[in-house]
Amino acid sequence: xxxxxxxxxxxxxxxxxxxxxxxxxxxxxxxxxxxxxxxxxxxxxxxxxxxxxxxxxxxxxxxxxxxxxxxxxxxxxxxx
Amino acid sequence: xxxxxxxxxxxxxxxxxxxxxxxxxxxxxxxxxxxxxxxxxxxxxxxxxxxxxxxxxxxxxxxxxxxxxxxxxxxxxxxxxxxxxxxxxxxxxxxxxxxxxxxxxxxxxxxxxxxxxxxxxxxxxxxxxxxxxxxxxxxxxxxxxxxxxxxxxxxxxxxxxxxxxxxxxxxxxxxxxxxxxxxxxxxxxxxxxxxxxxxxxxxxxxxxxxxxxxxxxxxxxxxxxxxxxxxxxxxxxxxxxxxxxxxxxxxxxxxxxxxxxxxxxxxxxxxxxxxxxxxxxxxxxxxxxxxxxxxxxxxxxxxxxxxxxxxxxxxxxxxxxxxxxxxxxxxxxxxxxxxxxxxxxxxxxxxxxxxxxxxxxxxxxxxxxxxxxxxxxxxxxxxxxxxxxxxxxxxxxxxxxxxxxxxx
Numbered sequence: 001x002x003x004x005x006x007x008x009x010x011x012x013x014x015x016x017x018x019x020x021x022x023x024x025x026x027x028x029x030x031x032x033x034x035x036x037x038x039x040x041x042x043x044x045x046x047x048x049x050x051x052x053x054x055x056x057x058x059x060x061x062x063x064x065x066x067x068x069x070x071x072x073x074x075x076x077x078x079x080x
Numbered sequence: 081x082x083x084x085x086x087x088x089x090x091x092x093x094x095x096x097x098x099x100x101x102x103x104x105x106x107x108x109x110x111x112x113x114x115x116x117x118x119x120x121x122x123x124x125x126x127x128x129x130x131x132x133x134x135x136x137x138x139x140x141x142x143x144x145x146x147x148x149x150x151x152x153x154x155x156x157x158x159x160x161x162x163x164x165x166x167x168x169x170x171x172x173x174x175x176x177x178x179x180x181x182x183x184x185x186x187x188x189x190x191x192x193x194x195x196x197x198x199x200x201x202x203x204x205x206x207x208x209x210x211x212x213x214x215x216x217x218x219x220x221x222x223x224x225x226x227x228x229x230x231x232x233x234x235x236x237x238x239x240x241x242x243x244x245x246x247x248x249x250x251x252x253x254x255x256x257x258x259x260x261x262x263x264x265x266x267x268x269x270x271x272x273x274x275x276x277x278x279x280x281x282x283x284x285x286x287x288x289x290x291x292x293x294x295x296x297x298x299x300x301x302x303x304x305x306x307x308x309x310x311x312x313x314x315x316x317x318x319x320x321x322x323x324x325x326x327x328x329x330x331x332x333x334x335x336x337x338x339x340x341x342x343x344x345x346x347x348x349x350x351x352x353x354x355x356x357x358x359x360x361x362x363x364x365x366x367x368x369x370x371x372x373x374x375x376x377x378x379x380x381x382x383x384x385x386x387x388x389x390x391x392x393x394x395x396x397x398x399x400x401x402x403x404x405x406x407x408x409x410x411x412x413x414x415x416x417x418x419x420x421x422x423x424x425x426x427x428x429x430x431x432x433x434x435x436x437x438x439x440x441x442x443x444x445x446x447x448x449x450x451x452x453x454x455x456x457x458x459x460x461x462x463x464x465x466x467x468x469x470x471x472x473x474x475x476x477x478x479x480x481x482x483x484x485x486x487x488x
Contacts, residue, residue: 018145018148019145020143020144020145020146041212041213041216042212044212045211045212045213048208048209
């Protein structure tokens with residue numbers, strides 16, 4: 001089981017790889033679309049990479065609820 | 081004929097000879113081959129193990145994250161178009177009304193490497209692992225759309241697809257768009273990047289490609305008796321076409337005038353050219369009439385000449401009929417290989433620079449010319465005063481395109 005900090009760091013790695021987001025810009029309160037400029041197609045790639053990295057299933061109907069990095073961390077903690 | 085003159089104000093290219101127009105042109109004048117051995121593992125069992133690969137990898141020009149979302153043919157189109165845009169003095173300016181700017185960027189095959197690579201992922205890891213960018217990467221209008229997005233073009237974004245005539249036809253469409261009054265400026269060109277085992281195997285099965293695997297630089301040899309097929313190349317080239325009055329009003333440097341174009345189809349065979357080149361001759365006649373010139377006015381022809389046994393001399397026979405015995409020919413595919421959908425655009429760039437510099441790049445590897453060949457520049461560049469030049473392109477499907485450029 002990873003800590004929230006470790007999950008944020010893991011998401012930051014994915015966001016850098018997929019969307020070129022600087023890891024230092026990634027923190028729990030940041031919105032994927034509004035703060036980090038992740039477009040809808042890149043978000044799909046982030047979700048697929050996160051499923052693999054954290055061994056978790058993120059159904060499409062849950063993705064729309066993951067507005068911020070913190071939302072994703074909470075989902076991963078609860079479902080991994 | 082419409083009373084609207086169209087000129088060329090910008091050039092861009094990324095090719096097997098160089099990452100831009102200047103380095104590509106220098107290499108052409110030096111008679112350098114861009115063909116090399118394919119050393120990738122996947123090439124080991126192919127009948128053809130040579131190609132003309134890009135001199136500068138797109139990843140050296142575009143950032144990694146952007147490259148993740150672009151098919152290689154989209155990346156090359158974007159690079160060539162951005163160069164042409166800057167060369168025309170338009171980068172970072174509002175010199176063109178976006179609603180008067182169109183794009184005509186074609187491709188022969190499109191995003192085949194994306195489709196094949198994503199199919200590998202589908203087979204190995206299942207549908208959920210297929211990239212969300214797959215469709216915009218593989219769609220044939222992708223390169224035109226990516227260029228249109230980059231430049232903010234709002235007068236229409238078009239993808240011509242006519243196999244190896246694509247680049248020339250995209251330029252002809254650009255001419256039509258400006259003459260019709262739909263746009264003042266058209267970014268026109270072609271792109272191709274399909275050096276991958278499946279397209280190579282397909283062309284090889286047609287016996288269309290050279291198998292001179294042990295001597296790559298001598299494999300592309302248009303009009304030589306020992307030619308045995310074309311060499312696949314990759315890259316893109318782009319022209320900024322502009323309504324002459326628009327170019328003059330903004331004080332743009334003008335390379336040449338695009339004086340006329342002719343487009344025909346053979347209606348004969350899906351891949352074989354018409355034996356007497358009837359469709360090609362008609363295309364040249366149409367282009368001459370459009371430019372208000374005669375064959376006697378054409379001093380230079382940048383030929384289609386791909387190095388295939390049947391096609392090269394059929395073109396010469398047609399040229400003799402429609403132009404005469406006087407033009408100086410060259411086949412720059414002897415150096416660049418065959419860029420398929422980008423070929424006509426790259427060769428249009430070479431034709432324009434021939435007019436500008438008064439010099440015809442040599443055809444390399446023409447050691448034992450066919451009988452009945454016209455005058456071909458070989459060995460070193462030929463100095464020639466060119467007021468009007470012809471660029472021909474033909475494509476599988478029976479496409480014939482002739483473009484005539486004149487000194488501005």
